[in-house]
Amino acid sequence: MSQIVFEGRPVPFEPGQSIGAALTAAGIRSWRTTRFGGRPRGLFCGIGVCFDCLITVNGRPSLRACMVEARPGDVVQGGGPDA
């Protein structure tokens, strides 16, 4: 099975899955924190509307994890306030 790397740890995915789906399937429910309250955020709307699931993929920030299809070897970081 193909893998992406989330904050240093391998996460498997099926071809065609979004990065957000792969993380959720691996039990990772949140990957960033908000900039005022530091509250955890992951998938909410799942269809690109809410921007809760923002993530950095291969150095490119502010992508919606529910909209980006996982590719083998993607290096994925959540992290910081509104990363």
Place this chain on the structure above:
Amino acid sequence: MVVVGGGVVGAACAYYAARAGLTVTVIERGAVAGGTTGAGEGNLLVSDKEPGPELELALFSSARWTELAAEDGLGAAFEYETKGGLVVAETEEGAAGLEELAVRQRAAGVDAVAVPASGLPGYEPHLAPDLAGGMFYPQDAQVQPMLAAAHLLRASKAEVRTGVTVTGMLRSGDRVTGVRTDRGDLPAGAVVNAAGTWGGEVAALAGVTVPILPRRGFILVTEPLPSLIRHKVYAAEYVADVASDDEGLESSAVVEGTPSGTILIGASRERVGFDRTLSLPALRRLARQAIRLFPALADVAAIRAYCGFRPYCPDHLPVIGPDPRAEGLLHACGHEGAGIGLAAATGHLLAQSLTGARPDLDLGPFRPDRFPEQP
């Protein structure tokens, strides 16, 4: 006293008049700060003004804003920030022009600190490396304009009636004795026209002409970012744009961060009436100019854009003071793109003139009847 208009200028008029002991009612057609105030950036600028009456008014206003911000909780409530403005020049000629302007501004009381090219990163680390130099203006400041209007209104304890439209003036002979609204008549000892871009319409209800026209501006808002830009930063060409009489699209980016993390990129100028349609050419120019100043912004996303209509007069000066053509009517409008900054002074001076005190500044240059009567 009745103030027509619940924007920042109307709010400042209400605040100072109430403080002078008057009973104030504010009439607003829409919602508080729903017009040009709600579409502004909140600039309190002295740096963009040539020496003259407007600069004097801006300096006087800057001091009033500082006083207001020091009052109980007000400064924090409307996000007053004395961040300072940095004007940058792309060329040696531009830098020389900045210095020439600064010499004259300093003579008028403006603090202006020349910044050589090598000093720019100390002010703004992300500025483009190939700029020729700049000028730092510590007196330039910022407020959140909607909050400023709302909190000044609250502090004034004035009665604020939103969703009420003025339809006419009450008269006693030539004297204005109140306003007629779609919710009934409101008699008043004085009526203040603080209707901003729509000030000409209100003046017309009293049978007088005040030539105010809209000058559209777009503002781009970026995604929220960790602090990237510390000051209000703009290109030297901005000053020329403000004073321009050209009708076509002009713009020069004014770039600044906000407490919420977004970056505002402002200042397109077009005379196209009240057309709210998004102008992509205007947004594209703002984006290009912002990237020119801060190359790192190229990869930052714009998430929002909005427009407003600056109220401008042919001579680019506001209209402030009693109208000799209609006793009982005073004006406080036509501040073009500087209404937030000039609001405090406007309210202060208007209250002085209402109470018969001698205004701290000569209102002559802002007289409502200074324009040639239209045929």
Place this chain on the structure above:
Amino acid sequence: MRDVVVIGAGPAGLAAAVTAATAGLDVALVDAGRRPGGQYYRHHAAETGALHHGWDAFVRLRDALDRLTYLPGHRVWNVEDGFTVHALAGDRDERPVRIDARTVIVATGAHDRSLPFPGWDLPGVLTAGGAQALLKGDRVTAGERVVVAGTGPFLLPVATGLAGAGATVAGVFEGNRPYGFARRVAGHADKLREAVGYAALLVRYRIPYRTGHAVVAAHGDGRVEAVTVARLDRDGASVRERVIVCDTVAVGYGFTPQLEIPVQLGCATRMDADGSLVVVADAAQRTSVPGVYAAGETTGVGGAQLSLVEGELAGLAAAEALGGIAADPAGVRRLVARRRRLRAFAEAMHRAYPVHPGWMDRLRDDTIVCRCEEVTRGRIAEAAGLGATDPRSAKLLSRAGMGWCQGRVCGYATSWLAASACGRSPGPDDLLGTARRPIAQPVRLRDLADDAPVRPHEVAQDPPVRPRDGAGGRPVRPRDGTLRAGPEGAVRPRDGNHPINPA
């Protein structure tokens, strides 16, 4: 310059695009999704259709995509009058694309309508549609122990789908008591069949289904661990509460149409029976702006069947307006009659599943309303105290709706909170005040600055939809533009082999 750009490849957009292309028009179908089908036909790369109602209709439309230029993964951020569609292509290395067209058909669908409640921003709380999208599009069950809540028939496929995929569904909590609606359903053969099917699945998976109940709070440390469920009285107030342990909540209170593009273009809007702002469309799906059509959920939430009908009518109307190609009158009459029936059904559904304003009483002062800017209910009340008499001024004074999502998620809630602070309920102007998004998708300044006309490149597509001629996304003109020649009957519904309405 193309004849038609269709925005959105859900049921309405697919039907519109295929119909217009079958009539011989040069059509581009632009869609943000990676695969065609929108939310209703959202599917996995290796989909068989087992999870979907009406899958055959979708397959017929998908197989007809070689008649047009299909551009998946294109997010439209602005449409200029005239018309120029500006999109961003690609999900990570996006590039700007512009498409000029004489006509625009808006079929941008809808997203879940969300209501805030204490704890609703904990990870593990998803929209019902989000849980469904994960399941249908990615084959991922959102959690192991799931509570489904909100209102509307859509909760049923969500709950039974999750259970079918192996999750334990701890309950479906329907806010309304829609008993009268059952009679209405019984009058529609296909709706009745669907309802009976879901009832059987609820029994089979032992899913408790409770009407007049709502999730009133979510609890947990860093993720949802339990919810409080309340029985509601007739006024929507909680009368009895209990705590249910779960790791996931899927909650939805109907849908909000996505109106960025029609609002940008100045199309007239109105408030629909469900309290949503929708586009005004006439009998031919024309909006108030010449050359702009709207179909599907944007004209009023009504489900996939109605969207297919409206899409086909929009495609036929565009063909007639652009090419003078007259549609078969009997076929149009049938479509119009079907639209009337389905629209009436949708209205009855909206009346049976309203959002009761009691949700506002269940918020605490510190409950987040705007998730992006973390604006609480208390701060919206403060804005009202400062003179915010409508949602737009509430937004300007509180920042609710000013963040990343631009009020898509909190717009409905903020409108209600702002209006009710003034003792009224929101009207269409209030909703419009929160619906203006001149930049409909985030666009990098570099892409905004660049106005070089970039044409759509060839776009990688799933094998089933790759144009058969392989000609780099250029449209294949199927025939000489005479609508009557269409053998598949997009314009001749009588032949029984219709790609859209098999019935």
